[in-house]
Amino acid sequence: MTTSYVQEIPGLGRATGKLTGRVAFVTGGTRGIGAAIARSLAGQGATVAVGYCNDSAEDFVANLTEQAQAHRATASAHQGDISSAADCRRTIAEVIETHGRLDILVNNAGITMDKTVAAMTEEDWYTVLAVNLSGAFFLSQAALAHMVERGTGRIVNVSSVVGETGNIGQANYAAAKSGLFGLTKTLAKEAASQLDKSGLRTDYGIGITVNAVTPGLIATEMTDRIPERVMSKLTSQIPVGRAGRPEEVARVVHFLAADASAYLTGQVWSVNGGMDM
Numbered sequence: 001m002t003t004s005y006v007q008e009i010p011g012l013g014r015a016t017g018k019l020t021g022r023v024a025f026v027t028g029g030t031r032g033i034g035a036a037i038a039r040s041l042a043g044q045g046a047t048v049a050v051g052y053c054n055d056s057a058e059d060f061v062a063n064l065t066e067q068a069q070a071h072r073a074t075a076s077a078h079q080g081d082i083s084s085a086a087d088c089r090r091t092i093a094e095v096i097e098t099h100g101r102l103d104i105l106v107n108n109a110g111i112t113m114d115k116t117v118a119a120m121t122e123e124d125w126y127t128v129l130a131v132n133l134s135g136a137f138f139l140s141q142a143a144l145a146h147m148v149e150r151g152t153g154r155i156v157n158v159s160s161v162v163g164e165t166g167n168i169g170q171a172n173y174a175a176a177k178s179g180l181f182g183l184t185k186t187l188a189k190e191a192a193s194q195l196d197k198s199g200l201r202t203d204y205g206i207g208i209t210v211n212a213v214t215p216g217l218i219a220t221e222m223t224d225r226i227p228e229r230v231m232s233k234l235t236s237q238i239p240v241g242r243a244g245r246p247e248e249v250a251r252v253v254h255f256l257a258a259d260a261s262a263y264l265t266g267q268v269w270s271v272n273g274g275m276d277m
């Protein structure tokens with residue numbers, strides 16, 4: 001009996017066990033943590049499609065394409081506002097149309113609009129929920145249908161330590177990020193059950209898994225907005241003694257995206273230097 005997760009990919013022969021032949025879509029993939037995830041997946045051999053909203057993706061995608069070519073892979077960029085369900089469905093369809101498949105969806109794009117509960121407006125609340133939670137739902141809904149049809153897939157939702165602990169001034173963000181835990185676990189159960197019903201589940205198959213990653217304090221443009229005084233107070237509370245690097249989050253994402261991570265699903269993976277234990 002074979003115990004290998006290595007899968008034959010048409011036109012590429014046997015995959016290396018890394019991500020050769022796979023296609024990933026990383027939302028918010030041109031900046032910060034998303035850019036590190038995109039580079040890391042490309043470094044493992046995947047073709048990477050990056051989502052962006054307002055940024056210009058041109059230079060980033062040119063560099064990513066260069067990196068991907070070393071693995072006979074490629075890269076592309078897809079503009080869309082993930083707070084719009086229609087944009088979520090369109091960008092997933094675009095990625096599948098461009099690359100012929102979608103193996104890995106990383107719901108990374110996110111925003112903050114921080115205010116205390118007393119000061120928070122309806123707009124602050126609904127906008128953050130729409131981007132950080134509803135966006136992940138509509139992207140996953142469209143991707144999962146394709147993954148179930150093909151019998152394999154990986155979804156990784158980028159949540160936050162704040163979803164686990166709450167934080168003053170972040171009721172909207174914390175609610176959206178904890179909402180991702182329920183979404184992740186439900187998607188994981190439904191994916192496994194749909195795969196079983198479709199007859200495509202095998203004991204040594206790659207399967208479809210859904211996981212959440214919870215970064216702690218990671219140095220990106222999002223944290224650039226935190227005043228120096230608050231930053232040093234925050235880092236003093238982290239056992240490892242510093243903010244994390246986007247690449248340190250990306251490592252966990254590419255680990256979860258691997259074919260061999262088939263037995264890891266419905267879980268929350270912390271990357272926080274021991275901030276919450």
Ligand SMILES: NC(=O)c1ccc[n+]([C@@H]2O[C@H](COP(=O)([O-])OP(=O)(O)OC[C@H]3O[C@@H](n4cnc5c(N)ncnc54)[C@H](OP(=O)(O)O)[C@@H]3O)[C@@H](O)[C@H]2O)c1
Binds near residue numbers: 029052053055111221
């Ligand atoms: N940095 C941290 O300390 C930290 C900690 C825990 C969790 N996280 C989470 O990690 C993820 C990435 O954070 P980051 O620090 O890398 O953030 P960032 O540097 O501010 O980048 C955010 C990304 O999200 C995209 N985005 C924002 N609104 C969007 C929308 N409506 N539609 C599509 N894309 C949109 C942005 O695209 P454009 O530039 O094109 O607008 C950008 O690429 C977020 O989900 C964040 O909540 C971050």
